[in-house]
Amino acid sequence: MKLKPSLTAAENARQILPRMARKYFEAGRKAIEGKRPPGELHGFRLKTKRFRYTLELFQPLYGPNLDRYLKALRELQGALGEVSDYQAIDRVLAADGELKKQIDRVLKTKVRELRKSWRAFDSDGALKRWRTYLAGDHSKQAGRPAKQATKGAAAAAPRKPQARAESAGGQSLETRTESAQAGG
């Protein structure tokens, strides 16, 4: 993503983030809907983190409405995390044939759940909503507390709650949360 020093931070954000959203959705469709092996989901999980952290870097310029989008992303990241947890378990315990069978069974379930989460995330024109929101001027909302800023955001925000989020109380084997650090 090429930033333009001649533009303000907000103008840069409005230019690069919608493009980044498009690329992110394309990568997700390819990785998840393409029925690829679970191992290939790792790359998409890293893309999800990068996308989320980039959005968070520009969060002060968007105001609290961006939280709704970040929440949807965190929830998807939670489902990806569950798959990743079982891939990690498989890496260190694969030598035990009995355990491996058990791990593979759970992993298949987690991949199915991830696909469901992705379909909820990428539904009803979600990409268009993301792009429209990220390309918009949200200077009036920036710096406002959440209560004042949520008005009018509902139409643009992701509509469906997702299955699980690290930061929304979802339990992964790690049961850790990234929200504790959100916003630094």
Next chain:
Amino acid sequence: MTGQPALQDYAVEQMNRLLTTLAVQVHRAAKKPGPDQIHDLRVSIRRFSQGLNLFGGFFPKSEAKKIHRTLKRMMGLTSSIRDRDIAIDFLAASQHTAHKPRLSRERSRYQRQFSQMLRRWTASDFSAQWRNGLALSATRGRV
């Protein structure tokens, strides 16, 4: 808009913030290298790395590259610890005990290497060095 900040000022402000958080997490993990502390450290490393990727154009290239390499080593080591933590949790949840001693031994070995690395980081006051190297120190204090 919060004063329409120029991009470079904004980048410096964000990187200062991320480096402060990273330094806090390093000190926390150095004190107690448990699963939560390691997880939080990894998150702050990823956030800082992403900031460095995004705003890299504003910082000395060689310094940014050096920092990326250092962070990559730390991520590799913490990844080995995290994998064992997850597997140990899985074994406990599924009531298997056979592999736990091996995994615990491996975790201890990686944790020793991790603690050594953290000691080197904290002894050299890495956050001050990086702040200087990236020319962030002109605008903000340090941890």
